[in-house]
Amino acid sequence: MLAELVYKRVQDDRMIIEHTGVSDELRGENIGLQLVESAVEYARTHHLTVVPLCSFAKAIIHKRPEMQDVLG
Numbered sequence: 001m002l003a004e005l006v007y008k009r010v011q012d013d014r015m016i017i018e019h020t021g022v023s024d025e026l027r028g029e030n031i032g033l034q035l036v037e038s039a040v041e042y043a044r045t046h047h048l049t050v051v052p053l054c055s056f057a058k059a060i061i062h063k064r065p066e067m068q069d070v071l072g
Contacts (some may be wrong), residue, residue: 036056040067
């Protein structure tokens with residue numbers, strides 16, 4: 001695994017981000033940020049609210065007001 005974002009959809013309108021992981025090989029390249037950004041875009045496209053249980057995803061979303069529209 002080089003990088004992954006694990007999520008699950010619950011109900012018809014909610015997405016829970018459970019885990020984000022990036023290998024040591026890719027650390028420092030903002031891959032984790034890109035994964036969270038992609039998840040947020042996916043949520044917007046599919047009209048989902050996001051519950052970030054993953055501490056990394058939660059920190060990223062809370063630091064960026066432009067992503068907070070998806071929080072549920």
